[in-house]
Amino acid sequence: MPLRCSQLSVHYGGRKALSGFRLTVQKGEIRALIGPNGSGKSTALQAMAGLIRPAEGHAAIGVSPVSSMSRRDIARKLAFLPQQPSAPDEMTVAQLVRQGRFPHVGLFRSYDREDEAAIEWALESTGLTSLADRTLQE
Structure with a gap:
């Protein structure tokens, strides 16, 4: 699409x-x-x-x-991450990517295997797996 x-x-x-x-x-x-x-x-x-x-x-x-x-x-369907994000400096790269799943999860459902797989795919496809545990400040 x-x-x-x-x-x-x-x-x-x-x-x-x-x-x-x-x-x-x-x-x-x-x-x-x-x-x-x-x-x-x-x-x-x-x-x-x-x-x-x-x-x-x-x-x-x-x-x-x-x-x-x-x-x-x-x-x-679309994610927008500005050059100067308003996320806390102590947030990790993986936590920021995880937030991208929120519209698919909703308020009262926890992340499932499909969500975790999507997060892993996003990290891998953007070459960020090795940086997943680093803070945004780093």
């Missing part, structure tokens, strides 16, 4: 921070946004994740517009 955005424009206080941004990412595909500071990379990611509302254009996961999805549904 692809992530698509079309003609995204974001304004902050009447000033354009992003204009006409387009991107499609297919399942299993890896893309990088590269550009100088202030060019709109983080703004584009936040708009695609539904964290900020674009002034123009739209983002969709599959056929569902992000603007019509619940935060939980978006989180089940």
Whole structure:
């Protein structure tokens, strides 16, 4: 299920921070946004994740517009970790990755084998297994 955005424009206080941004990412595909500071990379990611509302254009996961999805549904399909996360410095890499399973687990269910397997897969596929027990500060 692809992530698509079309003609995204974001304004902050009447000033354009992003204009006409387009991107499609297919399942299993890896893309990088590269550009100088202030060019709109983080703004584009936040708009695609539904964290900020674009002034123009739209983002969709599959056929569902992000603007019509619940935060939980978006989180089940898309993760956004900002460059400056607000997680405590003493949190480990594994604990941070584990938080990514929360939308799949819910409030009153504990993590099961499927969740643990997903956490292990995420650590392995990103080359973080050897860093799993290190704190974010490290």
